[in-house]
Amino acid sequence: MHFMQSLQHAWQRNHSLVCVGLDPDPAKFPVHLAGKPEAVFDFCAAIVDATADLVCAFKPQIAHFAALRAEGVLERLIAHIHEKHPGVPVILDAKRGDIGSTAQRYAIEAFERYGADAVTANPYLGYDSIAPFLEHADKGVVLLCRTSNPGGADFQALDCGGAPLYLRVAETIAAKWDAHGNCLLVTGATWPEELGKVRAVAGDMPLLVPGIGAQGGDVAAVLHHGLTTNGTGLVISSSRAILYAGHGEDFAQAARTATTQLRDAINAHR
Amino acid sequence: MHFMQSLQHAWQRNHSLVCVGLDPDPAKFPVHLAGKPEAVFDFCAAIVDATADLVCAFKPQIAHFAALRAEGVLERLIAHIHEKHPGVPVILDAKRGDIGSTAQRYAIEAFERYGADAVTANPYLGYDSIAPFLEHADKGVVLLCRTSNPGGADFQALDCGGAPLYLRVAETIAAKWDAHGNCLLVTGATWPEELGKVRAVAGDMPLLVPGIGAQGGDVAAVLHHGLTTNGTGLVISSSRAILYAGHGEDFAQAARTATTQLRDAINAHR
Numbered sequence: 001m002h003f004m005q006s007l008q009h010a011w012q013r014n015h016s017l018v019c020v021g022l023d024p025d026p027a028k029f030p031v032h033l034a035g036k037p038e039a040v041f042d043f044c045a046a047i048v049d050a051t052a053d054l055v056c057a058f059k060p061q062i063a064h065f066a067a068l069r070a071e072g073v074l075e076r077l078i079a080h081i082h083e084k085h086p087g088v089p090v091i092l093d094a095k096r097g098d099i100g101s102t103a104q105r106y107a108i109e110a111f112e113r114y115g116a117d118a119v120t121a122n123p124y125l126g127y128d129s130i131a132p133f134l135e136h137a138d139k140g141v142v143l144l145c146r147t148s149n150p151g152g153a154d155f156q157a158l159d160c161g162g163a164p165l166y167l168r169v170a171e172t173i174a175a176k177w178d179a180h181g182n183c184l185l186v187t188g189a190t191w192p193e194e195l196g197k198v199r200a201v202a203g204d205m206p207l208l209v210p211g212i213g214a215q216g217g218d219v220a221a222v223l224h225h226g227l228t229t230n231g232t233g234l235v236i237s238s239s240r241a242i243l244y245a246g247h248g249e250d251f252a253q254a255a256r257t258a259t260t261q262l263r264d265a266i267n268a269h270r
Numbered sequence: 271m272h273f274m275q276s277l278q279h280a281w282q283r284n285h286s287l288v289c290v291g292l293d294p295d296p297a298k299f300p301v302h303l304a305g306k307p308e309a310v311f312d313f314c315a316a317i318v319d320a321t322a323d324l325v326c327a328f329k330p331q332i333a334h335f336a337a338l339r340a341e342g343v344l345e346r347l348i349a350h351i352h353e354k355h356p357g358v359p360v361i362l363d364a365k366r367g368d369i370g371s372t373a374q375r376y377a378i379e380a381f382e383r384y385g386a387d388a389v390t391a392n393p394y395l396g397y398d399s400i401a402p403f404l405e406h407a408d409k410g411v412v413l414l415c416r417t418s419n420p421g422g423a424d425f426q427a428l429d430c431g432g433a434p435l436y437l438r439v440a441e442t443i444a445a446k447w448d449a450h451g452n453c454l455l456v457t458g459a460t461w462p463e464e465l466g467k468v469r470a471v472a473g474d475m476p477l478l479v480p481g482i483g484a485q486g487g488d489v490a491a492v493l494h495h496g497l498t499t500n501g502t503g504l505v506i507s508s509s510r511a512i513l514y515a516g517h518g519e520d521f522a523q524a525a526r527t528a529t530t531q532l533r534d535a536i537n538a539h540r
Contacts, residue, residue: 064372
């Protein structure tokens with residue numbers, strides 16, 4: 001199924017705009033998992049199984065696996081999601097970006113090797129660096145636009161002839177890159193008014209919104225500025241606040257509770 | 271040793287500004303390596319061993335390993351370079367970029383797991399996304415500035431208050447990010463005049479220059495616009511034109527010949 005269809009179905013089926021980010025950090029795992037060879041897989045799979053009916057997507061962050069030499073775990077985790085929770089799309093958070101011939105390799109990595117339904121990418125190198133992802137018309141391509149971190153303004157907010165760079169990026173992607181209707185934009189929850197400006201130029205393009213939870217974004221403001229007319233259009237990602245909500249053997253139940261609370265807090269504003 | 275020292279020593283010792291990019295593509299390997307389980311390692315190690323006295327750096331491109339599920343090969347290849355050719359620095363071409371807590375994981379991936387001496391990174395997310403790399407003061411951080419691909423102009427050339435974005439990036443890095451003296455900038459050989467503008471604002475900061483060879487960059491123009499006053503300051507990267515110079519059992523010798531020719535063509539303009 002096309003990523004966008006999967007996402008729309010999951011929005012409806014689970015009545016949820018929440019995306020759980022899978023950023024495993026063994027130093028934060030519950031004690032009973034410490035040192036076990038399968039700890040990373042077991043931790044992430046338990047989170048997935050406890051939250052799959054509450055989310056619109058999962059978003060594993062590849063650096064957290066690569067730093068652990070755990071690419072094989074990431075492969076198995078995504079296969080686990082597809083097998084146990086079909087219909088919940090997987091966004092591989094890799095923020096890739098390179099010249100065309102290398103971007104083709106990154107597209108193979110994301111879509112063939114890992115079987116991701118969508119991948120995050122960095123637009124700084126321009127169209128031909130993203131085209132090899134876009135050509136997978138059934139896959140989502142989630143492009144950085146206005147990021148949630150403090151340094152996001154360093155370049156993204158520079159004035160480019162009357163509009164900040166991040167809006168030029170959004171305009172260009174909406175007008176020129178989205179021919180297959182498979183683009184999304186990353187717009188941080190920490191800048192809700194700027195998120196609204198992106199929404200104004202991006203039409204109904206889905207926005208991936210990190211920065212809720214640990215980074216302090218405001219749910220009400222994000223919904224106010226970001227919802228589409230049908231009450232969707234947002235993939236609101238939370239990682240640490242869900243993954244590490246509990247520290248004991250009931251960590252997965254704690255994650256479920258935190259996910260439910262976030263889903264409901266979001267839905268209260270829809 | 272500090273990456274910058276290694277680079278300066280290699281520039282002098284090998285009288286070379288050439289960096290060989292290691293982008294293994296099994297479809298282009300010589301027939302006698304086809305299908306062998308160690309083909310990727312054997313191919314890359316043969317290229318390395320045949321050219322190590324002719325280069326100032328090696329630059330493995332991680333997508334070409336990741337698409338093959340060959341992270342283990344990349345680890346062994348970098349270890350091989352350090353063991354057999356100490357003093358030739360390794361630049362891991364990964365173009366990473368993410369928020370600070372994730373960037374820390376990417377820094378672990380590049381410097382601890384792979385043992386790279388430098389890593390390429392994307393500046394779009396701003397200072398805090400790069401700081402975890404910069405804090406490794408003995409490592410090089412090679413930041414995208416003006417890239418060699420056709421789409422490089424899409425955003426990099428946008429006018430930001432009287433100067434293009436890529437120059438704002440260069441200025442910011444030179445003025446604010448380079449406190450440890452461990453930054454480099456990527457400036458494509460395909461835009462030599464723009465490379466000269468970067469040189470004008472970046473002082474003696476080394477420039478990594480892809481786009482010579484397969485992408486058609488002009489050696490004379492690059493040297494004219496990019497050399498520092500001591501006749502160095504450039505890391506001129508060539509991948510396909512060297513790796514696939516030969517197609518038979520003598521591929522490594524052919525790569526050596528191509529590397530020698532490029533080194534000499536460059537040195538003729540120094």
